[in-house]
Amino acid sequence: MDTLIVAVRVVLSLGVVLALLWYLQRRLSRGVLAKGSINPVTVVGRQPIGQKASVVVVEVDGTRLVLGVTEQAVTVLHEKSLVSVSPSTLDAAVAALGSPDSAGTAFARSLAAATADDAAAVPTAARPAGLAGSILSPSTWRQTAALLRQGR
Incomplete structure (x- = not known):
């Protein structure tokens, strides 16, 4: 008891x-x-290269950095400023491809729209940073499904 x-x-x-x-x-x-x-600082993605080395994409104040990370050092491999596409950029792309009725116009518009969506679609503060790279993240499942479709 x-x-x-x-x-x-x-x-x-x-x-x-x-x-x-x-x-x-x-x-x-x-x-x-x-x-x-x-x-x-937001970690956009990480890809392991070896046992103790990886490549990391980090976003800091509208700038994306590609970093090489090892046990001893962190090296900046590439830096890109995220800028939004303006209508003048779209007009310049259309003018470079030819007449407005050409097939290249649709491509130029979709390219400009994709670049604009990639650059500034969601503010950094609104992104769900907690699930990035997690098995619970929807983007992880989308990437897995895309890889499985490619393997067929």
Whole structure:
């Protein structure tokens, strides 16, 4: 009977400690979000190259950086500023391809639209950074389905 009482006390003590930790974590994280501190660095993607090396695409203040990451160093491989496509860029592409009725016009419009969507479709703060690269991320499942379709 004594061991049963001791076991119940241990379980109750553990439950109180876990509840206190959960409450403190929620309270502290809510305080950080209320202050509006947004992470200025977003990891767009990561591709492992070897056992201890990888290539990482990072977005910082409208600039995408391709970084080579090893145990000893981080090297900038490429840097690209994200700019939105203006209507003048579309007009220049149409003029370069010929008359407005040509087949190249549709291509130029779709290229300009795709570039605009890629560059500034969603602000960095609105992106769900928590699931990026996760098995729960919808983009991960889309990439997997695309790879499986290519293998057929």
